[in-house]
Amino acid sequence: MSDAELVLRSTRVITPEGSRPAAVAVEDGRITAVLPYDADLPPGARLEDLGDDVLLPGLVDTHVHVNDPGRTHWEGFWTATRAAAAGGITTLVDMPLNSLPPTTTVDHLRTKQEVAADKAHIDVGFWGGALPDNVKDLRPLHDAGVFGFKAFLSPSGVDEFPHLDQERLAHSLAEIAGFGGLLIVHAEDPHHLDTAPQRGGPRYADFLASRPRDAEDSAIAALIDQARRFDARVHVLHLSSSDALPLIAAAKADGVRITVETCPHYLTLTAEEVPDGASEFKCCPPIRESANQDLLWRALADGTIDCVVTDHSPSTADLKTDDFATAWGGISGLQLSLAAVWTAARARGHTLEDVVRWMSTRTAALVGLDHKGAIEAGRDADFAVLAPDETFTVDPAALQHRNRVTAYAGRTLYGVVRSTWLRGERIVADGEFTAPKGRLLTRTP
Numbered sequence: 001m002s003d004a005e006l007v008l009r010s011t012r013v014i015t016p017e018g019s020r021p022a023a024v025a026v027e028d029g030r031i032t033a034v035l036p037y038d039a040d041l042p043p044g045a046r047l048e049d050l051g052d053d054v055l056l057p058g059l060v061d062t063h064v065h066v067n068d069p070g071r072t073h074w075e076g077f078w079t080a081t082r083a084a085a086a087g088g089i090t091t092l093v094d095m096p097l098n099s100l101p102p103t104t105t106v107d108h109l110r111t112k113q114e115v116a117a118d119k120a121h122i123d124v125g126f127w128g129g130a131l132p133d134n135v136k137d138l139r140p141l142h143d144a145g146v147f148g149f150k151a152f153l154s155p156s157g158v159d160e161f162p163h164l165d166q167e168r169l170a171h172s173l174a175e176i177a178g179f180g181g182l183l184i185v186h187a188e189d190p191h192h193l194d195t196a197p198q199r200g201g202p203r204y205a206d207f208l209a210s211r212p213r214d215a216e217d218s219a220i221a222a223l224i225d226q227a228r229r230f231d232a233r234v235h236v237l238h239l240s241s242s243d244a245l246p247l248i249a250a251a252k253a254d255g256v257r258i259t260v261e262t263c264p265h266y267l268t269l270t271a272e273e274v275p276d277g278a279s280e281f282k283c284c285p286p287i288r289e290s291a292n293q294d295l296l297w298r299a300l301a302d303g304t305i306d307c308v309v310t311d312h313s314p315s316t317a318d319l320k321t322d323d324f325a326t327a328w329g330g331i332s333g334l335q336l337s338l339a340a341v342w343t344a345a346r347a348r349g350h351t352l353e354d355v356v357r358w359m360s361t362r363t364a365a366l367v368g369l370d371h372k373g374a375i376e377a378g379r380d381a382d383f384a385v386l387a388p389d390e391t392f393t394v395d396p397a398a399l400q401h402r403n404r405v406t407a408y409a410g411r412t413l414y415g416v417v418r419s420t421w422l423r424g425e426r427i428v429a430d431g432e433f434t435a436p437k438g439r440l441l442t443r444t445p
Contacts, residue, residue: 003032004025004033004042005027006026006027006046006381006424007025008024008421009023009037009048010022010054010385011037012053013055013375014353018353019351020037021037022035022036022055023041024055024381025042025045029380029424030380030424031380033377034376034377050385050418054387055375055385056360056383056386057361057374057375058088058089058384059363060089060090060359061084061091061337061363062093062147062261062363062366063237063261063263063310063311063312064093064312065311065314066080066094066116067099068080068099069099069100071099071100074316074402076402077116077120077124078121079401081122081124081438082400082433083335083401085420085427086400086428086431087334087335087337087417088384089420090122090382090383090421091369091372092122092334093441094112094116094126094127096128096161097156097160097161099112102129103126103128104128104129105134105140105141109126109144109146112126116440117440118436120436121434121437122438123372124438124441125441125443126145126146126147127147127148128141128146128148128149129151129161131151131162132163132165135171135172138172138179142179142181145441145443146443147182147443148183148184149182149183150237151163151164151169151172151183151184151185153169153190153222153223154186154190154193154215155190157329169222169226170226173232173234181233183235184235185219186237187216187219187223188211188284189215189216189218192218193211196212197210198210198325200323201323201324202324204274204278207286213241213244213288214243215285217243220247221247224251228256231257233258234258235366236258239261239266239285240285240286240296241285242292245305249299252304260305261305261306261307263283263310263333264308264310265281265287265333266287266296267300267308268343270290271289271290272290279321279327280331280405280406282329283330283331297348301350307359307366308355308363309359310331310334311333313329313332314330314402315328315403320405332399332401332403332406333407335399335400336394336406338384339392339413339414339417341358341359342388342413342414343415346388352386360373360374361373361374383420383421384417384419384420386418387418388414389414390416391416392416393411394409394410394411394412394413422437423437425437
């Protein structure tokens with residue numbers, strides 16, 4: 001019998017071996033054993049009987065723009081991590097841009113860590129940034145514990161985070177490959193974007209035409225070539241173009257060290273349903289057509305796409321104007337990501353085990369968090385308790401995001417998060433939060 005101070009018991013526990021009735025023993029914030037459902041309790045252990053609610057590992061979201069410090073009127077560590085916890089996310093990795101300063105030097109990383117330290121309701125790690133002029137800062141940031149480096153191949157939308165041309169991409173990638181790091185890339189080709197029609201205004205069809213699929217496809221092809229040249233590890237962010245999938249599959253088969261993510265909005269929303277002027281649906285690359293979405297789901301199923309993350313990128317409501325050309329591009333999805341993906345997944349015949357693999361196990365593996373992402377002995381006791389067959393209608397007023405603008409408003413979704421647990425402590429239940437208990441994470445050497 002394992003030592004334990006807490007046992008969580010459910011008729012359905014999602015483990016790496018599958019879903020089964022089980023009792024999960026927890027001691028000092030770690031899982032000590034996954035026991036048979038009817039096992040005797042370890043002496044002195046407290047039992048939490050979850051009935052038929054599903055116990056799954058806390059989600060790990062590796063693509064979040066918290067914007068703190070500097071643009072905290074858009075979002076912040078306090079609000080972002082509360083929203084994440086409410087949605088069953090127990091770990092996030094913060095993007096290096098949209099905060100001021102961006103995370104592009106060790107000093108800037110320290111600034112961000114100081115701001116986050118007493119505000120994090122869940123565990124938080126950090127990406128560094130790769131800019132045209134900071135190659136000298138990449139190794140120090142790596143040594144300071146960032147999980148990898150974000151780069152844009154087209155303008156980022158904020159002046160303090162310029163993009164890399166192909167020559168600068170090669171310089172950065174050579175440096176990062178030299179110390180075994182990871183480059184994560186916003187892959188849209190600026191030349192394709194510049195030559196696409198730029199009409200502006202409220203018509204979503206015009207915005208979609210301004211961010212064509214071939215901008216993604218060309219950038220991804222160039223990234224694959226560079227990754228092959230340097231034997232570098234690269235990751236494609238927020239894939240929306242299904243046309244790039246054959247390129248990616250061929251690169252993987254050829255041994256290129258490339259992984260790929262997509263996002264809930266690409267899997268659950270379609271261009272055909274976006275109302276004109278509704279810039280809460282604007283993101284870059286854009287939400288595309290339903291036939292494109294079908295192919296993204298197929299690629300998730302066959303492993304061409306590795307994982308699903310939010311790309312939570314909020315702003316104040318006034319920046320979400322009805323002109324798609326000038327409105328801020330970003331979708332707020334932290335609190336709703338699990339429910340949104342589960343709703344669409346179940347309709348397509350996928351299981352909760354699939355969702356856990358895409359949104360927890362593989363995302364944890366992407367950044368080397370071997371103690372996260374699964375319910376098994378030795379892992380952190382991070383859990384979400386889910387009622388998968390219950391529904392709710394999205395009310396923006398019920399969201400924990402600082403700015404409650406959402407593309408999911410009014411949608412009915414499956415999957416109610418009953419509670420979220422961090423290292424064996426319940427941090428939110430029925431809308432009630434504890435004081436912040438999150439830790440700041442660094443890459444394991």
